[in-house]
Amino acid sequence: MIDIIMAIVFVLVAPVIGGLVAGIDRKVTAHMQGRVGPSVFQPFWDVGKLFEKENAVVNETQIFYAICYVLFMAFTGALFFSGGDLLLVIFALTLSQVFLVLGAFAANSPYSYVGAERELLQIMAYEPMVILTAVGMFVATRSFNVADIATTTIPVVLLIPGIFLGFLYTLTIKLRKSPFDISTSHHAHQEIVKGVTTEFSGPSLGLIEITHWYETVLLLGFLYLFFGWNPLLAVVAVIVLYLLEILIDNTNARMRWQFAVKSAWLVALVAGFINLAALYFLSGGVS
Amino acid sequence: MQFVQLLVFLILFPLIAAFFLLIARKDLEREWIVKLSALAIGIVSVYLLITTYDKGTLLISAIPAEPTGLVMFILEMLIAVYILYLGIKHKKWLVVGLILVQSVMMLYFELVYSHSVHVQANLFSDELSIIMALIIGIIGSLICVYSLGYMKFFHEHHPEMPDKRTWFFGTMFLFLSGMFGLVFSNNIIWVYFFWEITTLCSFLLIGYTKTEEATNNAFLALWMNLLGGIAFAGAIIWLAMFGNGIMGLDALTTSGKVIALIPAALIGFAGLTKAAQLPFSAWLVGAMVAPTPVSALLHSSTMVKAGVYIIVRFAPVFDSTVTGYMIAMVGALTFLLASGIAISQSNAKRVLAYSTIANLGLIVACAGIGTYEAIWAAILLIVFHAISKSLLFLATGTVEHRIKSREIDDMNGLIVRMPKIAAMMVIGIAGMFLLPFGMLISKWAAIRAFIDAPYGFVFVIMLAFGSALTLFFWAKWMGKIIAVTSDSKNIEGEVDRSEWAALVSLAGLTFVTTLVFPMLSTHLLEPFLMTNYGHIAQLSQDNIIIMILMLFLLMVMPLSILLPKHKHRHLAPYMGGRTTTADMRFSGSLGVQKKTVLSNYYLQDWFGEKKLKSWGIWLCSAVICIMILSAVFRVVM
Numbered sequence: 001m002i003d004i005i006m007a008i009v010f011v012l013v014a015p016v017i018g019g020l021v022a023g024i025d026r027k028v029t030a031h032m033q034g035r036v037g038p039s040v041f042q043p044f045w046d047v048g049k050l051f052e053k054e055n056a057v058v059n060e061t062q063i064f065y066a067i068c069y070v071l072f073m074a075f076t077g078a079l080f081f082s083g084g085d086l087l088l089v090i091f092a093l094t095l096s097q098v099f100l101v102l103g104a105f106a107a108n109s110p111y112s113y114v115g116a117e118r119e120l121l122q123i124m125a126y127e128p129m130v131i132l133t134a135v136g137m138f139v140a141t142r143s144f145n146v147a148d149i150a151t152t153t154i155p156v157v158l159l160i161p162g163i164f165l166g167f168l169y170t171l172t173i174k175l176r177k178s179p180f181d182i183s184t185s186h187h188a189h190q191e192i193v194k195g196v197t198t199e200f201s202g203p204s205l206g207l208i209e210i211t212h213w214y215e216t217v218l219l220l221g222f223l224y225l226f227f228g229w230n231p232l233l234a235v236v237a238v239i240v241l242y243l244l245e246i247l248i249d250n251t252n253a254r255m256r257w258q259f260a261v262k263s264a265w266l267v268a269l270v271a272g273f274i275n276l277a278a279l280y281f282l283s284g285g286v287s
Numbered sequence: 288m289q290f291v292q293l294l295v296f297l298i299l300f301p302l303i304a305a306f307f308l309l310i311a312r313k314d315l316e317r318e319w320i321v322k323l324s325a326l327a328i329g330i331v332s333v334y335l336l337i338t339t340y341d342k343g344t345l346l347i348s349a350i351p352a353e354p355t356g357l358v359m360f361i362l363e364m365l366i367a368v369y370i371l372y373l374g375i376k377h378k379k380w381l382v383v384g385l386i387l388v389q390s391v392m393m394l395y396f397e398l399v400y401s402h403s404v405h406v407q408a409n410l411f412s413d414e415l416s417i418i419m420a421l422i423i424g425i426i427g428s429l430i431c432v433y434s435l436g437y438m439k440f441f442h443e444h445h446p447e448m449p450d451k452r453t454w455f456f457g458t459m460f461l462f463l464s465g466m467f468g469l470v471f472s473n474n475i476i477w478v479y480f481f482w483e484i485t486t487l488c489s490f491l492l493i494g495y496t497k498t499e500e501a502t503n504n505a506f507l508a509l510w511m512n513l514l515g516g517i518a519f520a521g522a523i524i525w526l527a528m529f530g531n532g533i534m535g536l537d538a539l540t541t542s543g544k545v546i547a548l549i550p551a552a553l554i555g556f557a558g559l560t561k562a563a564q565l566p567f568s569a570w571l572v573g574a575m576v577a578p579t580p581v582s583a584l585l586h587s588s589t590m591v592k593a594g595v596y597i598i599v600r601f602a603p604v605f606d607s608t609v610t611g612y613m614i615a616m617v618g619a620l621t622f623l624l625a626s627g628i629a630i631s632q633s634n635a636k637r638v639l640a641y642s643t644i645a646n647l648g649l650i651v652a653c654a655g656i657g658t659y660e661a662i663w664a665a666i667l668l669i670v671f672h673a674i675s676k677s678l679l680f681l682a683t684g685t686v687e688h689r690i691k692s693r694e695i696d697d698m699n700g701l702i703v704r705m706p707k708i709a710a711m712m713v714i715g716i717a718g719m720f721l722l723p724f725g726m727l728i729s730k731w732a733a734i735r736a737f738i739d740a741p742y743g744f745v746f747v748i749m750l751a752f753g754s755a756l757t758l759f760f761w762a763k764w765m766g767k768i769i770a771v772t773s774d775s776k777n778i779e780g781e782v783d784r785s786e787w788a789a790l791v792s793l794a795g796l797t798f799v800t801t802l803v804f805p806m807l808s809t810h811l812l813e814p815f816l817m818t819n820y821g822h823i824a825q826l827s828q829d830n831i832i833i834m835i836l837m838l839f840l841l842m843v844m845p846l847s848i849l850l851p852k853h854k855h856r857h858l859a860p861y862m863g864g865r866t867t868t869a870d871m872r873f874s875g876s877l878g879v880q881k882k883t884v885l886s887n888y889y890l891q892d893w894f895g896e897k898k899l900k901s902w903g904i905w906l907c908s909a910v911i912c913i914m915i916l917s918a919v920f921r922v923v924m
Contacts, residue, residue: 056856059771061702063855068844075837085830087731091722092837098721098762105766108700108773108871109860110883116766117888120759127755128748135738135747144735198861269748276744 003147007078010217014077018213019043021220025246032250043209050206058107058199065103066204070211072096077218083147086134093130093218097123100196100208107199115195119183121257125264126170129163132272136163137225139279146221150228157226162275164226168241169267173260174219176212177249180260291349293335294410297420297467301328305460309453318435321456322785325428328463332424336417340810343818346408346473346537355409359480360397364390366487370509379506385513392520400527404476406535411473414815418666419470419596422673425796427463427588429789433681434459434580436783440688441578448496455495459584462488466589470596475526475534479519482557482593486512489590492581493574504573511570515560515594522550522557540603540819545922551604552918554597555614555655556911562594562647565621565903566911571644575636579684582636586643587677592669595650599665602657603819607741608921613914615655617907619749621648624903626756631894633887635683635693638760639676642719645753646672646726652746653733659820660736663812664729670807671725674800675718678793682712685786689778695764696886700772705779709768711790716768718797720754720761723834723841725801730754732824756894763887770885773859774870801838805831 023040030037039045057063076092079085097119104116138144140159141152149156157164173180181187184195192198200208220238227234304324311317339345367390374383412420434456442450465484472478486509494505526533530546533539539547563571574585585591598614605611622645629641646668653665685708686701687693701709718724734750737743782790800807805826813823862883865873871883 054856056858058858058860059773060855061769061771064844071840071844072837075840079833084833085827087734088722088830088833091727091731094758095722095837098758098765101762102766102769105770107860108770108885109862110885111861111863113770113885117763120762120766121888123762124755124759127758128751131734131751131754132748135734135744135751138738139744193861193863265752268751272748272751273744276748280742280744 003082007082010078010081011074014074014081014217015210015213018210018216019047021216021242022213025242028243028246029250032247043213047206047209050201050209051203053202055202055204057201057204058109061106062103062200063204065099065106066200066207068099069096069103070207070214072099073211073214073218077214077221080146080218080221083145083150086137086144086146086149087131089146090130090134093215094123094127096211100211103200104196104198109199111193112196112198114192115183115198118192118257119196121261122173122180122183125261126173129166129170129264129268129272132268132276133163133167133222136160136272136275136279139276146225149225153229155229159279160226160275162271162278166267166271166275167222167226170264171219171223171241172245172248173264175216175245177245179248179252179255181249181254182257182260185254290335290338290345290412291347291410293331293338294347294412294467294471295350296331297328297335297424298464298471300324300331301460301464301467305457305464308456308460311453314439317452317456318785321431321435324460325432328424328428332420335412335420339412339417341814343814344413344537345411347410347412348408350409352406352409352474356401356474356476359477360393360401363393363480363483366483370487370490374506377502377506379510382506382510382513385510385517389513389517389520392517392524396520396524396527400524400532404527404532404534406474406476408535408537409474409477410471411537412471413818414811415596415599415666416470418670418811419592420467422588422592422670423463423466423470426673426677426793427466427584429792430580430583430588430677430681431456431459431463432785433583433684433789434578436786437580437684437688438578440783444688445496451495455492455578458488458491459580462492462584462589466593469593473536475536475539476523478536478597479516479523482519482561482597483516485561485590485593486516489574489585492584493577495577495581498576501576504570504576507573508570511560511567514567515557518553518560519557522553525553526550536600540601544604544608547601547604548608548610548918549922551601552610552915554601555605555610556915558594558596558598558601559614559617559651559911560594562591562598562651563644564594564617564648564651565624565644565900565907566905568621568625568641568644568900568903572637572640575634575640579636579680579687582639583677583680583684586639586680587673591643591647592673595647595654595665595669598651598654599662599669602654602662602665605655606657609917610914610921611655611657612742613655613910613917615652615657615746616910617914618648618651618653618655619746619753620903620907620910621645622652623648623749623753623756624899626753626760627894628896628899630756630760631889631891631896632760633694633696633889635687635695635698635764636680638695638764639679639683642757642760643672643676645757646676649730649733649750649753652750653736656736656740656743656746658736658740659816659822660732660739660824662820663808663816663824664732664736666812666815667725667729667732667804667808671718671729671800674793674796675715675724675726678711678718678790678797679715681786681790681793682708682715685782685790686712689780695767698764698767699885700770700775701768702770703772703775704777706777707779708782708790711794712768713765714794714797716761716765720757723801723837724797725804728801728804728826728834732826736824767887772871798838798842802835 022043027037073096080089104112140156224234227237370386468481490509560567625641625645632638650668653661737746867873875881
């Protein structure tokens with residue numbers, strides 16, 4: 001069942017948590033690089049400043065796409081945290097992502113254009129694994145509802161370890177971490193300037209930052225589901241895994257998109273196939 | 288009985304319209320005949336839905352088999368002679384050979400067995416027939432109306448081509464008649480007759496322009512479909528020899544595997560050829576040479592849908608047999624490979640063609656698996672695909688006439704140049720791959736169906752990869768259209784009214800069907816599944832509400848254009864610090880003025896047509912062989 005209160009709580013609280021995660025991310029990253037780093041609240045000051053700036057655009061439609069992006073991301077997250085259908089969540093997430101891509105295409109600028117094409121390549125790279133994750137969770141718990149999966153007594157991650165590893169691999173792409181920050185990057189070094197976000201500035205860019213916060217919380221929610229049978233373990237696992245993503249981000253150089261797509265597909269194919277096949281035959285053929 | 292008359296009307300009325308179109312010489316006459324007939328066919332198909340509401344399967348024994356069957360046989364032979372003549376004239380010996388084999392088979396059947404065949408009801412109608420009739424009656428007629436404007440423009444701009452519009456429209460309506468006959472026939476010999484009518488019509492329409500390429504592609508379509516026709520004839524003879532003369536679809540699908548599996552496999556093969564599944568995909572891609580409304584008709588409401596319709600009909604026979612899984616495997620492979628090939632295509636019509644082949648693959652995969660959930664997904668796919676794909680073809684046709692190109696890269700900034708048609712195209716594309724539109728709901732249904740099916744995980748993985756590929760080629764096309772170019776002017780001008788009416792109706796249908804889909808499911812699909820499978824599939828109430836919410840959100844958002852606007856400062860796109868003119872020209876390294884040209888990624892190395900197609904042809908041919916052998920094996924053992 002859909003829990004309206006959780007949906008509202010997500011819409012209000014997720015940006016705060018997401019922003020803090022981004023702040024901690026920067027702090028930890030700075031320490032890894034031997035710097036002190038900014039305050040953990042720095043992302044909030046940054047975004048606040050963006051909203052004070054003039055909204056300069058290449059054309060008006062960009063603002064429309066940025067708003068749709070944040071709106072549908074919040075919608076997706078609300079759907080997830082209110083316990084909705086996992087496949088529906090994934091499709092809604094795709095819709096939201098497509099709006100970002102369209103915003104980049106709309107500017108008709110070379111850098112954001114290449115960024116948009118690469119963003120699509122990234123989506124194409126992780127989409128199979130994400131769908132298989134939902135499928136794996138269904139096979140493990142016999143339910144697509146996030147509410148059921150989160151409160152199950154079945155140790156999901158032990159049943160679908162392959163899918164868990166595969167998801168972890170694509171998570172790096174989804175979080176835009178090195179080595180897979182190919183369409184846009186949080187780091188300064190980027191051969192296509194800022195990729196998809198090149199032509200966004202001021203409040204529009206602020207909206208995109210907030211959308212990333214929503215998305216981060218949503219993705220951490222996905223991770224939680226693997227450990228849902230033990231909430232304490234789940235929270236610890238989510239924290240450890242996010243720190244692992246930061247470590248990967250800081251110890252890897254950016255790869256080419258060809259590698260990103262091929263490797264993500266290979267992982268999805270191997271991990272997904274072996275895991276689903278094993279579950280299918282172990283459960284006696286007819287699942 | 289009123290209901291019988293409705294069916295007979297739908298089959299015969301387009302035929303009468305076709306006859307009058309053949310003798311109508313003036314443009315104005317033709318326009319009125321097409322518009323009024325289209326309206327009549329549309330209204331009657333909706334009226335049929337209302338009168339048969341909640342009545343389930345209705346068998347009609349009022350139409351006697353004998354004189355009708357004989358007339359059909361004579362017509363079949365006349366068609367065969369005509370094809371034989373064309374084959375010899377154009378030196379297409381393969382076609383000549385195939386039509387001879389087929390005619391001899393049917394002649395043999397007619398002489399030896401036709402008297403031992405007894406079918407209680409020659410016509411019938413159930414929820415699936417009604418759904419198909421609505422697709423043919425509404426979308427098919429809309430395409431005919433659209434053709435009025437398109438063909439006028441076409442002949443004005445191609446004066447070198449003979450204006451044979453009387454033939455063109457006559458064949459279009461004959462096609463509709465054939466399709467209605469196909470979906471309402473219970474007697475399998477009648478199904479076969481209408482099956483051959485659709486093959487003939489598509490052959491004539493593809494070859495319409497009479498260029499060398501068109502003629503070759505028409506013959507390509509012909510021989511592939513004749514191959515299917517031979518399999519179909521084989522199924523009929525098998526049934527006459529070993530099947531106790533059971534020739535009714537209703538009896539056949541419940542007669543058990545020993546009798547029905549081999550004919551079902553043969554007819555399934557025929558369905559695969561007609562639905563342009565690999566290895567037979569080439570004919571549908573080749574059909575692109577025809578005028579665009581023909582493509583729209585072939586891809587959405589007729590021809591290929593006949594192929595998947597017959598496989599869905601026989602799905603109860605395929606249920607949990609190796610034969611069924613092999614058909615599903617052909618479909619799933621086709622879905623995966625055709626989606627990949629679509630990425631590498633830069634021509635809009637070819638992208639649409641491969642996307643059709645892919646989606647038909649998905650329908651075939653669902654039908655081959657044949658559980659009640661899978662059939663639910665298959666029928667949803669048939670409905671939603673018909674709407675979005677016809678909209679996309681017609682919009683592409685209108686755009687093509689204005690920009691004189693079918694290349695997607697030439698559609699850059701279409702939203703500025705032709706805002707209204709671009710909006711139609713965006714709706715069509717969104718309808719194909721985004722939530723909350725029908726196609727995505729159907730894919731979702733397919734995923735759920737596959738998980739619950741035996742060996743379903745194999746199909747789930749193929750579906751997951753295939754839909755990722757789908758997303759890539761649709762989104763990059765959409766991005767091209769909505770790019771706002773600073774230097775373009777609105778060149779939309781006056782769109783022909785008949786074209787415009789068809790486009791708006793189809794765009795409206797995209798939204799409306801998504802909204803009324805729960806009702807469609809409850810009142811048509813669920814009774815059909817209940818009768819044939821004893822189970823029903825549906826989406827939960829929550830999910831339907833969420834999707835309707837999203838639909839409204841999507842419909843409301845574009846209205847934000849109406850809100851009072853802040854004046855935003857406009858900046859030129861970032862060009863790496865170079866000075867750029869307003870139309871995105873910059874001075875290159877040798878002082879030469881260069882224009883910025885942005886082109887999509889086509890990833891030829893990975894998804895090149897040649898490579899993937901040859902893989903697909905070998906793989907799918909092997910799977911089809913296993914399919915036929917497994918049916919024989921199961922029955923003989």
